[in-house]
Amino acid sequence: MNAHEQLLNESYLNFNQRTIDGALALMHPNVDWPNGMEGGFVHGHQEIRDYWTRQWGLINPRVEPLSFTIDSDGRVRTEVHQFIKDLNGTTLIDETVYHIYQIENGLIRRMDIERIEL
Numbered sequence: 797m798n799a800h801e802q803l804l805n806e807s808y809l810n811f812n813q814r815t816i817d818g819a820l821a822l823m824h825p826n827v828d829w830p831n832g833m834e835g836g837f838v839h840g841h842q843e844i845r846d847y848w849t850r851q852w853g854l855i856n857p858r859v860e861p862l863s864f865t866i867d868s869d870g871r872v873r874t875e876v877h878q879f880i881k882d883l884n885g886t887t888l889i890d891e892t893v894y895h896i897y898q899i900e901n902g903l904i905r906r907m908d909i910e911r912i913e914l
Contacts, residue, residue: 828906856881872897
């Protein structure tokens with residue numbers, strides 16, 4: 797497992813365990829992160845903390861990495877299974893998408909979400 801895979805696996809583990817500080821420690825201070833619920837991006841650690849806290853008050857997401865590849869521009873394309881339930885346990889989303897990461901100096905600098913075309 798290379799350094800990028802290790803970094804991202806640790807990030808997903810922290811997210812799934814709701815360990816915000818652990819996940820943020822793996823991110824650049826000026827990270828750009830997609831707001832998958834409302835659209836657009838949040839920027840920096842505090843906005844991500846606020847977004848995730850709000851998100852987890854409404855839904856229960858779990859995201860598992862399936863594979864990692866390096867794009868020609870150096871970004872890490874991660875195929876992930878996202879499984880999102882409401883707070884009563886009803887499945888809302890069960891799909892596979894790509895999370896595409898820009899890594900800078902060993903930290904996550906940006907993440908984008910790309911739907912998989914069937």
